[in-house]
Amino acid sequence: MSNVSAGYDPQRWSSIRTGQTRYRIGVIDGPNMSNMHRRDRSVYGGAAIGDLQEFVRSFGESINVETHHLVSNHEGEIVEWIHENAPDFDGFLINPAGLTFTGEPTKWALADSNKPYIEVHFRNVIAGKAMAPLGDERRFVFTTAAKGEVFGFQQYSYTSALLGLVWVLDDPEMSNTLSIGQIC
Numbered sequence: 001m002s003n004v005s006a007g008y009d010p011q012r013w014s015s016i017r018t019g020q021t022r023y024r025i026g027v028i029d030g031p032n033m034s035n036m037h038r039r040d041r042s043v044y045g046g047a048a049i050g051d052l053q054e055f056v057r058s059f060g061e062s063i064n065v066e067t068h069h070l071v072s073n074h075e076g077e078i079v080e081w082i083h084e085n086a087p088d089f090d091g092f093l094i095n096p097a098g099l100t101f102t103g104e105p106t107k108w109a110l111a112d113s114n115k116p117y118i119e120v121h122f123r124n125v126i127a128g129k130a131m132a133p134l135g136d137e138r139r140f141v142f143t144t145a146a147k148g149e150v151f152g153f154q155q156y157s158y159t160s161a162l163l164g165l166v167w168v169l170d171d172p173e174m175s176n177t178l179s180i181g182q183i184c
């Protein structure tokens with residue numbers, strides 16, 4: 001009997017990718033990531049932003065994905081880059097970094113593009129939040145329209161997110177559950 005379950009497709013459960021399309025993904029690093037080689041080594045590993053971009057690019061190639069990178073300390077530049085490039089991209093990864101709690105314009109540029117995006121962070125950005133003092137009610141701006149989140153795995157947050165994004169793009173059923181439209 002083949003109709004075991006509409007959701008079960010053996011191909012999806014037995015290969016890294018279910019599709020062969022070569023995707024173009026925009027990878028954005030926000031304010032302060034250009035300085036990552038001088039930031040806390042235990043989090044950012046002492047590597048420079050160019051090393052990170054090369055790491056993500058080469059992982060992308062291994063799964064037939066082309067990544068295009070922007071690092072910027074200026075929100076306006078990030079917004080314009082999204083406007084300009086969104087038509088040519090299939091999706092985005094963003095480490096909003098310094099814009100994590102304030103980046104409404106960038107969040108909307110991504111949401112308006114109607115392309116899925118995944119928010120990434122080196123750190124576990126939620127750690128300790130349960131014990132945040134009263135009054136520290138900062139809101140994660142990008143989470144409301146993201147397809148997903150990956151944080152806490154340092155540079156591997158990016159490669160994990162890239163794989164997740166490709167799964168979403170390869171699988172029309174997952175793409176249909178985009179959270180865009182539920183933005184508050």
Ligand SMILES: O=C1C[C@@](O)(C(=O)O)C[C@@H](O)[C@@H]1O
Pocket residue numbers: 031032033095096097098099100120121122123124125
């Ligand atoms: O600049 C950053 C980096 C960060 O996004 C990360 O990658 O862990 C975490 C943010 O809270 C912080 O503002």
